[in-house]
Amino acid sequence: MTDTEANAPNERKRGSGVRLVYDLLRDEILDLVLPPGSPIDEVQLAERFKMSRTPIREALVRLAGEGLIDTLPNRSTMVANVDFLNMHTYFDALVLMYRVTTQLAAKYHRAADLDIIRGHQADFAKAVEAQDALAMIATNAAFHLAIAEAGRNPYFTSLFKRILDEGRRILRLYYQSYEDRLPHRFVEEHNEMIEAIAARDLERAERLAREHAEQIVRQVQKLLVRDDRLEIRL
Amino acid sequence: MTDTEANAPNERKRGSGVRLVYDLLRDEILDLVLPPGSPIDEVQLAERFKMSRTPIREALVRLAGEGLIDTLPNRSTMVANVDFLNMHTYFDALVLMYRVTTQLAAKYHRAADLDIIRGHQADFAKAVEAQDALAMIATNAAFHLAIAEAGRNPYFTSLFKRILDEGRRILRLYYQSYEDRLPHRFVEEHNEMIEAIAARDLERAERLAREHAEQIVRQVQKLLVRDDRLEIRL
DNA sequence: TGTATTTTATTTGTCGACAAGAATTTAGTG
DNA sequence: CACTAAATTCTTGTCGACAAATAAAATACA
Numbered sequence: 001m002t003d004t005e006a007n008a009p010n011e012r013k014r015g016s017g018v019r020l021v022y023d024l025l026r027d028e029i030l031d032l033v034l035p036p037g038s039p040i041d042e043v044q045l046a047e048r049f050k051m052s053r054t055p056i057r058e059a060l061v062r063l064a065g066e067g068l069i070d071t072l073p074n075r076s077t078m079v080a081n082v083d084f085l086n087m088h089t090y091f092d093a094l095v096l097m098y099r100v101t102t103q104l105a106a107k108y109h110r111a112a113d114l115d116i117i118r119g120h121q122a123d124f125a126k127a128v129e130a131q132d133a134l135a136m137i138a139t140n141a142a143f144h145l146a147i148a149e150a151g152r153n154p155y156f157t158s159l160f161k162r163i164l165d166e167g168r169r170i171l172r173l174y175y176q177s178y179e180d181r182l183p184h185r186f187v188e189e190h191n192e193m194i195e196a197i198a199a200r201d202l203e204r205a206e207r208l209a210r211e212h213a214e215q216i217v218r219q220v221q222k223l224l225v226r227d228d229r230l231e232i233r234l
Numbered sequence: 235m236t237d238t239e240a241n242a243p244n245e246r247k248r249g250s251g252v253r254l255v256y257d258l259l260r261d262e263i264l265d266l267v268l269p270p271g272s273p274i275d276e277v278q279l280a281e282r283f284k285m286s287r288t289p290i291r292e293a294l295v296r297l298a299g300e301g302l303i304d305t306l307p308n309r310s311t312m313v314a315n316v317d318f319l320n321m322h323t324y325f326d327a328l329v330l331m332y333r334v335t336t337q338l339a340a341k342y343h344r345a346a347d348l349d350i351i352r353g354h355q356a357d358f359a360k361a362v363e364a365q366d367a368l369a370m371i372a373t374n375a376a377f378h379l380a381i382a383e384a385g386r387n388p389y390f391t392s393l394f395k396r397i398l399d400e401g402r403r404i405l406r407l408y409y410q411s412y413e414d415r416l417p418h419r420f421v422e423e424h425n426e427m428i429e430a431i432a433a434r435d436l437e438r439a440e441r442l443a444r445e446h447a448e449q450i451v452r453q454v455q456k457l458l459v460r461d462d463r464l465e466i467r468l
Numbered sequence: 469t470g471t472a473t474t475t476t477a478t479t480t481g482t483c484g485a486c487a488a489g490a491a492t493t494t495a496g497t498g
Numbered sequence: 499c500a501c502t503a504a505a506t507t508c509t510t511g512t513c514g515a516c517a518a519a520t521a522a523a524a525t526a527c528a
Contacts, residue, residue, distance in 0.1 A: 014481060014518055015307045042510075052483045054288075057511090058295055065299035073249045074489050074510060086386075093389035096334065104326075152320075155327035159393045248488055248511060276480075286513045291481090308480060308519050 017051050022059040029068050029079050030168045031134075036081040040069060066162060082170055087224065090166065095213040097160040098144065102209035104151030106197045113150035114198055120146050121190050128183040136183060137171050143190060147197065174223040189215070251285050256293040263302050263313055264402045265368075270315040274303060300396060316404055321458065324400065329447040331394040332378065336443035338385030340431045347384035348432055354380050355424050362417040370417060371405050377424060381431065408457045423449070 012020070025045075028034045040060065046053045060077060063069045071077040083090075105113070120143040127135035141164040148157045189212045196205035246254070259279075262268045274294065280287045294311060297303045305311040317324075339347070354377040361369035375398040382391045423446045430439035 017482080043508095052481095053510090054482055058292070058481095061292055061295050062299055065296055075491085076509080089387040089389065092338075092387055096330075100330065153323040153326055155323065155393060155397060159389060163389060251512080277478095286511095287480090288512055292511095309521085310479080 012051070017049070017055040018058045018062075021045065021049055021051075021056055022062055025059060025063060026068065029063070030165055030172075032169065032172045034079050036079050036169070038079045040077045040079065042077075066165075068165075082166070082173065084224075090163070090170075091217045091221075093159070094163050094167065095210065095217060097148075097156060097163055098209045098213035099206050101144070101148035101151045101153075101156055101160055102193060102197065103202050103206040104153055104156070105147045106200050106202045106205035108152045109150035109197055113146070114194070117143065117146045117150065117194060117197070121187075121194060124190065125187050128187055134172070137168055140186070141165075141168060147193070150197070170220070174220070185215075186212070246285070251283070251289040252292045252296075255279065255283055255285075255290055256296055259293060259297060260302065263297070264399055264406075266403065266406045268313050270313050270403070272313045274311045274313065276311075300399075302399075316400070316407065318458075321455075324397070324404075325451045325455075327393070328397050328401065329444065329451060331382075331390060331397055332443045332447035333440050335378070335382035335385045335387075335390055335394055336427060336431065337436050337440040338387055338390070339381045340434050340436045340439035342386045343384035343431055347380070348428070351377065351380045351384065351428060351431070355421075355428060358424065359421050362421055368406070371402055374420070375399075375402060381427070384431070404454070408454070419449070420446070 025034070025040075034040075042053050042056050042060070045056045049056070060069060060071070064071050064077075068080055069077055070080045105117075120139060124136065124139040124143050127139050145157070145161060145164060148160045151157070189208065193205060193208045193212065196208055259268070259274075268274075276287050276290050276294070279290045283290070294303060294305070298305050298311075302314055303311055304314045339351075354373060358370065358373040358377050361373050379391075379395060379398060382394045385391070423442065427439060427442045427446065430442055
C-alpha cells in the first residue's frame with residue numbers, strides 16, 4: 001500500500017478529478033458516512049485526494065446546486081440537513097413522481113427499457129431475500145429511476161432522481177434493519193407495475209404506482225412517529 | 235464613462251463576483267442576448283467583468299448544473315440548445331406543474347402570499363395592456379412562480395422555476411409581438427385562479443390551472459407548427 | 469493538388485499563493 | 499471577576515501562472 005503514494009503515478013486524467021470527488025462525496029453524503037450537519041473542509045479534502053482546492057471547490061459547487069450541501073458565505077460549508085418539519089412536502093413530491101413516471105413509462109417505454117427495469121427488480125428481490133436493508137434502498141431507487149428513464153421526460157426524471165436521493169438519506173436515518181415482512185409485498189407490487197408497463201396499461205400503471213408509493217409513505221411515516229424523538233433537532 | 239475603469243473603485247465585495255456574473259449571464263441566456271449555441275469564452279468574460287477566471291468558472295458550473303449551458307470537457311462551452319424534437323415532454327411537465335402548484339397554493343397559502351400574487355398579476359395586466367410581449371413573458375412567469383411559492387413545496391417550486399425559465403427562452407424564440415387578443419383572456423384566467431386560491435377551493439384551482447396551462451400549450455404549439463422550419467436544426 | 473504529419477496556437481483544468489472575513493484567543497480595563 | 503477591544507488563527511474567495519488537451523495552421527510527401 002505504500003506505493004499508492006510513493007510509486008504509483010498520481011496521474012489523474014485531466015478532467016477526472018472533479019468527477020471523482022463529486023461522486024465520492026455524493027455517495028458518502030447519501031450513505032450517511034457524512035451525516036447531515038457534518039462540516040466539510042476544503043483543505044482537508046484537498047489533502048485526502050492529493051489535489052488542489054480548485055477541483056474540490058468545483059465539486060462542492062455542484063453538490064450545493066443539488067441541495068446536498070449548504071454553504072454559508074465566507075464561513076463554513078456543511079452537509080445539508082433533512083427537513084423533518086416539512087416532511088409532507090417530500091411525500092407529496094414522491095408520490096406524484098412515482099405516479100407520473102410510471103404512467104409515462106407505460107406510454108413511452110421500449111423493449112430494451114423493460115430488460116433494464118427487470119434487471120433492477122431482480123437485484124431488489126435479491127436484496128429483500130438477503131434482508132439487506134441498505135441494498136434494498138439502493139436497488140429500489142435504481143428500479144424506479146429506470147422506470148422514470150423509460151418514461152423519457154428529463155424534467156420529471158431529474159426531479160425524481162433528486163427525490164430518490166433524498167429518500168436514501170431519510171431511510172438510512174431510520175432503518176437499521178427490516179424486521180417485518182413488508183418488503184416481500186414490495187417485490188410483488190414491483191412485478192405488477194412491470195406487467196402494467198409492459199402491457200402499456202397507463203391507468204393501471206398509474207394506480208399501482210400510487211398505491212405502491214402511498215404504501216411506502218405510510219411505512220416511513222410509521223417509522224417517523226415511532227422515533228419522533230429525532231424530529232426535535234437543535 | 236472613462237472613469238468606470240480608471241477612477242471608479244473595482245471594489246466588489248468578497249463573494250459578490252460569482253453572483254454578479256451568474257445573474258447577468260443567466261438573464262442574457264434567458265433573454266436570448268446569448269442565443270442557444272453561443273460560445274462562452276471564460277477569458278473574455280474575465281476581462282469584461284474585470285475579475286479572475288475563477289469566479290467566472292464557478293458561475294459557469296452553476297449554470298451548467300441548471301442545464302442552461304453545455305460544457306464539452308477540455309473543449310468549448312456554449313449556451314444549451316432548446317430541444318424542439320421532444321417539446322411534448324416540456325409541455326407535459328409544464329401542465330402538471332401548473333396544476334400541482336396552483337392546487338397546493340389553494341391549500342397552503344397565507345394572507346401575505348395573496349398580496350404578492352396579486353402584485354405580479356397587476357404587473358402582468360399592465361404588460362398586456364402595453365402590448366409588451368417580453369414583459370408579458372417575464373411577469374407571467376413571476377406570477378406563477380409566486381403561486382408555486384405559496385404552495386410551499388420546494389421540490390415542485392424548483393422544478394417549476396426551471397421549466398418557466400426554459401419557457402422564457404422558447405417563447406422569445408417565437409414571439410416577436412402579440413398580434414392576437416388571447417393575452418386578455420389570460421388576465422381573466424389569472425384572476426379566476428387567484429379567486430379559487432383565496433377561497434381555498436382546491437378542485438377549482440386545479441381545474442383552472444389545467445385549462446390555463448393547456449390554453450397556453452395550444453397557443454405555443456400553434457406557433458411551433460406555424461414556424462416549424464425552425465424545428466429542423468443542424 | 470490532396471492527404472498525412474508535424475508545429476503552433478488557443479483554451480481549459482489545475483496549482484500554489486495571497487488577501488479578506490469571521491471565529492477565536494489574548495490582552496486590557498472597569 | 500466580568501466585559502470590551504485588540505490581536506491571532508483559520509477558512510474561504512480570488513488571483514496569476516503553468517501544463518495538458520484540443521484545434522488550427524503549416525509543412526512534408528505522394
